């Protein structure tokens with residue numbers, strides 16, 4: 001064994017990211033509600049584009065993603081030259097950390113923030129710093145108080161995962177105004193499409209030099225397995241990230257399928273309206289059982305139980321019935337379960353099991 005061969009400091013502090021479980025041994029009728037995926041899958045246009053893309057697999061992909069960026073810009077009213085595409089928004093988060101944070105620098109995020117912020121910060125050799133939240137909601141004051149002269153990046157998911165809560169744009173503006181000069185604010189908009197009238201922070205990006213927005217095709221667009229996300233920022237930031245980005249980071253298939261998904265209005269509007277309908281239904285029914293939730297602005301509900309053992313027991317009851325939800329102890333919420341809003345049948349199954357569980361406890 002060689003003890004001389006060692007990774008850079010910080011790498012061994014990374015706990016491996018555990019994705020949502022996808023199967024239960026010996027069961028066929030499993031419903032996966034652990035990764036906030038669109039229960040309707042990809043739309044018809046994306047499926048057709050995927051089938052077509054197979055014919056050109058011998059060709060290298062276009063390296064500038066021009067067509068996809070133009071379509072994103074068109075759909076969301078943005079400037080195409082200030083968009084960068086990546087293998088999921090995870091890759092954009094990683095580019096940001098690699099480009100802006102290194103040894104001695106701090107990467108700041110909130111208490112129940114997305115685990116990839118910590119992982120990407122450690123990969124870059126930077127120091128992750130956590131600011132407390134107030135009642136599972138981002139606390140702008142606490143984030144500002146945690147800033148130092150070493151803070152390089154501040155990540156805020158809005159709405160946040162796994163809490164589903166969000167803060168108003170006025171609060172984000174206050175944060176951007178109050179940050180130290182060397183810090184870049186990253187607004188992670190993985191769930192922005194689920195919020196009616198919310199631009200994910202795009203207008204803030206346009207108005208400032210210190211704000212970047214990240215978005216994804218993994219949630220509403222139903223393409224988590226494809227791995228496509230994007231970022232929107234001031235030109236100086238996008239120019240930097242493009243130097244870090246590998247020229248062929250997105251395959252032709254990724255680009256073409258994402259492009260098709262972007263224009264599938266029928267699929268998107270059905271996905272949105274069903275999510276809103278079943279999210280209210282599930283929230284109401286859980287609350288009536290005495291299971292507390294915050295108001296969710298995304299495609300999942302965080303169900304809070306009396307304590308961690310009760311959450312664990314409920315999780316076991318759901319698993320026994322073929323329902324996989326997400327335990328969120330690694331996000332500092334051991335008393336809660338994050339349940340993706342599935343289709344109506346899935347939501348009814350979830351409620352049926354939780355009802356039985358709660359009644360048996362009485």
Ligand SMILES: *Cc1c(COP(=O)(O)O)cnc(C)c1O
Pocket residue numbers: 036087088089090091114157160161188190215216217218219224227228229
């Ligand atoms: C799901 C999610 C993402 C998206 O990750 P991808 O790499 O685009 O699949 C980003 N941020 C948060 C907070 C998420 O929940």
